[in-house]
Amino acid sequence: MLKVEFDAPLDSVRAKKPARLPVVLTRAEAHQVIDGMSGTYQLMAKLLYGSGLRLMECLRLRVKPVLSGAEGDIDFERREITVRDATGGHERVTLLPASLVTPLQEHLKRVKLLHEQDLATGYGQVYLPYALDRKYPNAATEWGWPYVFPSERLSSDPRTGITRRHHMDESNLQRAVKDAVRLARLAKLASCHTFRHSFATHLLESGYDIRTVQELLGHKACPEPVEGT
Numbered sequence: 001m002l003k004v005e006f007d008a009p010l011d012s013v014r015a016k017k018p019a020r021l022p023v024v025l026t027r028a029e030a031h032q033v034i035d036g037m038s039g040t041y042q043l044m045a046k047l048l049y050g051s052g053l054r055l056m057e058c059l060r061l062r063v064k065p066v067l068s069g070a071e072g073d074i075d076f077e078r079r080e081i082t083v084r085d086a087t088g089g090h091e092r093v094t095l096l097p098a099s100l101v102t103p104l105q106e107h108l109k110r111v112k113l114l115h116e117q118d119l120a121t122g123y124g125q126v127y128l129p130y131a132l133d134r135k136y137p138n139a140a141t142e143w144g145w146p147y148v149f150p151s152e153r154l155s156s157d158p159r160t161g162i163t164r165r166h167h168m169d170e171s172n173l174q175r176a177v178k179d180a181v182r183l184a185r186l187a188k189l190a191s192c193h194t195f196r197h198s199f200a201t202h203l204l205e206s207g208y209d210i211r212t213v214q215e216l217l218g219h220k221a222c223p224e225p226v227e228g229t
Contacts (some may be wrong), residue, residue, distance in 0.1 A: 036180035
């Protein structure tokens with residue numbers, strides 16, 4: 001910046017960004033924010049808080065794969081959600097709150113109608129991971145592979161040029177949560193990820209052990225303490 005040349009090498013140290021404690025909402029604050037939302041955005045916020053999902057994990061949920069041997073992302077009978085391609089490329093299973101079973105089932109009925117409308121107009125294909133479209137040529141149009149939270153608009157896939165319905169854009173939910181936090185007049189800088197922190201904190205406060213919470217979040221368990229340390 002000063003345009004001064006140095007003959008000797010500089011042993012510089014990059015400044016570290018200070019670590020900040022995550023923002024956590026109280027139960028009352030979490031419900032206050034969620035109550036300030038409506039429709040699909042409210043349902044998604046309830047999943048973030050009730051299941052501890054990350055934003056993109058929620059958006060990438062699929063309805064229920066119908067291929068032989070495939071398991072659905074949402075298991076209503078066991079009240080579980082399987083998160084595919086979580087951070088680190090791993091899968092994990094987390095909770096599906098009983099209070100969300102019926103709302104999710106009703107939501108999926110509307111998603112199915114939308115999928116059928118897309119099929120009728122020639123735009124019912126969805127993106128399939130892991131080159132499954134080559135292994136199962138007709139799977140892209142079958143009910144089961146559409147996203148649980150599809151976009152309101154069709155768009156052209158830049159990889160293939162095919163017009164299809166992708167999942168909802170993350171900025172839509174982020175904006176809805178931000179507006180709800182402002183409406184609730186909270187002094188905390190809460191976001192979509194705040195629901196995940198609140199999920200973990202409230203489970204611990206309710207008596208869940210730390211290992212169980214780590215598994216639900218997809219975090220690695222802390223190593224066993226070494227004797228004498």
